[in-house]
Amino acid sequence: QQQVKQSPQSLIVQKGGISIINCAYENTAFDYFPWYQQFPGKGPALLIAIRPDVSEKKEGRFTISFNKSAKQFSLHIMDSQPGDSATYFCAATRYGQNFVFGPGTRLSVLP
Amino acid sequence: GAVVSQHPSWVICKSGTSVKIECRSLDFQATTMFWYRQFPKQSLMLMATSNEGSKATYEQGVEKDKFLINHASLTLSTLTVTSAHPEDSSFYICSARKLAVVYEQYFGPGTRLTVT
Numbered sequence: 729q730q731q732v733k734q735s736p737q738s739l740i741v742q743k744g745g746i747s748i749i750n751c752a753y754e755n756t757a758f759d760y761f762p763w764y765q766q767f768p769g770k771g772p773a774l775l776i777a778i779r780p781d782v783s784e785k786k787e788g789r790f791t792i793s794f795n796k797s798a799k800q801f802s803l804h805i806m807d808s809q810p811g812d813s814a815t816y817f818c819a820a821t822r823y824g825q826n827f828v829f830g831p832g833t834r835l836s837v838l839p
Numbered sequence: 840g841a842v843v844s845q846h847p848s849w850v851i852c853k854s855g856t857s858v859k860i861e862c863r864s865l866d867f868q869a870t871t872m873f874w875y876r877q878f879p880k881q882s883l884m885l886m887a888t889s890n891e892g893s894k895a896t897y898e899q900g901v902e903k904d905k906f907l908i909n910h911a912s913l914t915l916s917t918l919t920v921t922s923a924h925p926e927d928s929s930f931y932i933c934s935a936r937k938l939a940v941v942y943e944q945y946f947g948p949g950t951r952l953t954v955t
Binding site for chain 1: 880934945949
C-alpha cells in the first residue's frame with residue numbers, strides 16, 4: 729500500500745515534443761505528491777508538487793495532472809529540451825513523513 | 840535559498856573500516872534530515888529520519904547499529920557506516936527540511952561510497 733508505481737521506465741522524445749510520465753498510488757492517506765528531477769551523480773531537485781485537492785498545477789513548461797478518484801498523477805513536460813534529459817521520480821508523502829518514491833523514468837530528449 | 844551540502848562527495852574505503860558522511864544545511868535550519876540510499880539506476884530508498892537532538896528513526900530492514908546517524912545541531916547530520924562491506928557500496932543522499940515547512944525537502948548532492 730506504500731508503493732508508488734511509475735511508467736514508463738524510459739522515454740525518448742524529440743526536441744520540442746511533449747514528455748508524459750505517469751504515476752499511481754494506493755494509499756489514500758498521502759497528501760502531497762512531488763516530482764523530482766535528478767541528473768547523473770547529483771541529488772534530486774524538486775520540480776513541481778501538488779496536493780490532492782487540486783486537479784492540475786502548472787509551472788512554466790511543467791504541469792502535473794492529478795486524478796484523485798483514479799489515484800493517479802502525471803507529469804507533462806511541454807516543449808521538451810535536451811537539457812531536460814534526466815531521471816524523473818514521482819513521490820508521495822503523508823504529513824511530510826516517509827516519502828515514498830517511484831522507480832524513476834529516464835528521459836532522453838533528442839536534439 | 841535552500842542549499843544542502845554533503846561531504847565527502849565520494850569515498851573509497853577498505854572492507855571492515857568505518858566511514859562518516861556529513862550533511863549540512865548551509866543557509867537554513869533543519870529540524871529534520873533524511874538519509875537515502877540509491878543503487879545504480881534505481882530509486883531512492885529512505886534509510887532513516889533524524890530529528891535534531893533525538894535518536895534517528897530507522898526504516899524497516901535498515902540496521903541501526905551499522906548505519907549510525909547523529910543530528911547534533913540544526914545544520915548538521917552525520918551518517919557513519921560502520922564495518923563497511925562491499926555490499927554497502929552505494930550512493931548516499933541526505934535531505935533537509937526547513938523549520939515549519941513540512942512537505943518540502945532539499946537534497947544534498949550525494950556521496951558515492953565504494954567499499955573494496
